Amino acid sequence: MAVESGLESHGMNRDGFKNDLFFSCGFCGETFELALDRRKCTCGGVLDLNFKDQPFAPDFRQRRPGLARYREALAVEPALLARASLDASPTPLVELAPGLHAKCDFVSPSGSFKDRGQQVLVAVALGLGASRVVIDSSGNSGAACAAHCAKVGLPCTVVVPDHAPMAKLQQSLGYGASVESATGGRAGATALAASLVDEPGTFYASHSENPFFLEGTKAWAFELWEQLGDAPAEVVISLGSGTLFLGAYEGFRYLMRQGYATRIPRMVAVQAQGWAPLVGDLSHGDTAPLADGIAIENPRRRTQIEAAIVASGGEVRVVNNAEINEATQWLRKHGIWVEPTSGAAWAGSQQKSQALDGPVVVSLGGAGFKSGQMA
Ligand SMILES: [Zn+2]
The missing domain is CATH 3.40.50.1100 (Rossmann fold)
Known part of the structure; x- marks a missing residue:
């Protein structure tokens, strides 16, 4: 997670990364230098990134689309990002109902967020x-x-x-x-x-353990901010390991810290009935998950996920297979071919508990072509 570390001269100077970058353990606070074999803390805790981010350059909108566009906010330098790029960013934002937008990550190069x-x-x-x-x-x-x-x-x-x-x-x-x-x-x-x-x-390259993954999903928030002109009022994301959820939250926090956005969205996590550890429901038994992308029993960053939900005024919504089916079919009838894990997010957005006070964005994060299911 990017924080105001105040440790600009922490002793690291490795090509391709922010000079002051280091790992820290969110559980015990131990710090580590960046290294290929440093995958977790000695206490077993999951690692976070620390570095001093900067405001976007005044002319950043002149840059071509892609993660390197947001270089001041990210831990990895633009030349490295460009070498690995398949131009996944940005993805379309489509308004499917008044005030209700779908962030269409299913059109990404490999078909998911x-x-x-x-x-x-x-x-x-x-x-x-x-x-x-x-x-x-x-x-x-x-x-x-x-x-x-x-x-x-x-x-x-x-x-x-x-x-x-x-x-x-x-x-x-x-x-x-x-x-x-x-x-x-x-x-x-x-x-x-x-x-x-x-x-x-x-x-x-574990997306649930490696904190650099969240540097990528931070850009989900930056794209929305550019597409809407501000942060949305609420985002609805199906949650397994929570890596889109947490990266997006960190991205919105950056936008608030820099004075670019007027709010941090309510962070709404959607889980599938029987596979919903955030509400203590792991009653799936031998049932194969319909929303296979979020069938995670113990998210590694659970403490951070729960903190983000509380701090943003968000909530957890649980959807059952019938709701996931109905939502997935509704999307397909409207030209959106997504997998059931994305249908779960859409189903969660239909359980809205309060009046809209701004745009709501639902993550449609996985293409239906590869789920192998008709839902
Ligand atoms: Zn530790």
């Missing part, structure tokens, strides 16, 4: 001199990582849980990645990936 974050992770892998990238993913993040590795020519291994949709595996294979299937669900995939990342020169 994961592209911005994986562009940053692959840029970081290049900057740290990695020779190989390993990722564990239920599908979309692996495909996004494989796509950006293909762009820069880095070998990529995607470890998937055995319930992952076949269409998503085929996509990673098509980009040239090797795919390994793990038993034991999402946790099994994470365990297998952990056994692979100790090989020297390996970069672990």
Whole structure:
């Protein structure tokens, strides 16, 4: 997370990154230098980024679209971002009902919102001199990582849980990645990936652990601010690991800190019934998740997610499979071909609990072509 660190001369000076950048543990406060094998704190806690961000340059709107457009707010320098870019940013914003907008990340190069974050992770892998990238993913993040590795020519291994949709595996294979299937669900995939990342020169591109991923999803907020002229009143995001949710929140906080936006949106997280750890409902049993992209039992950044919901006046909404089906079909009848995980977000937006006081933006983060389901 970008904070006013006050530690401008922390001793790091590595090409491609902000000079004052360092890792810190959100749990115990320990700090670490940037390094290829520094994946978590010695206490097991998840790491955050610290660096001193700057205001956007006065002429930043003259820059071409893309993450490097927002370079002053991001930890990674523009040349590295450009090398890994497949031009995932910006994505369209479509008003589907009065005041209700869809942020159409499903049109991203690999078909999901994961592209911005994986562009940053692959840029970081290049900057740290990695020779190989390993990722564990239920599908979309692996495909996004494989796509950006293909762009820069880095070998990529995607470890998937055995319930992952076949269409998503085929996509990673098509980009040239090797795919390994793990038993034991999402946790099994994470365990297998952990056994692979100790090989020297390996970069672990975990979207749920690596804080650089959130540098990419911060740009989701910057794009909305440019598209709407201010931050929206509310954003509605289906939440598994919460990496879009947290990156967006950090992006909105930057915009407020710099005086560019007049508000931080209410951050609304949508979870699927039976797979909703934020409300203590993990009653799914043996049922395969319809919204497979958010079937996460224990989000690594749960404390940060809950803090963002409280601080922004947001909430958690839970949707069932019937609501997810209905929302996904409604979107398709309106020309929007998304996967059920995105249908879940749209279903959550239909449970609105208060009168609109400004635009509401719903993340439609994954293309329907690769879900392998008719919902
Ligand atoms: Zn720690």
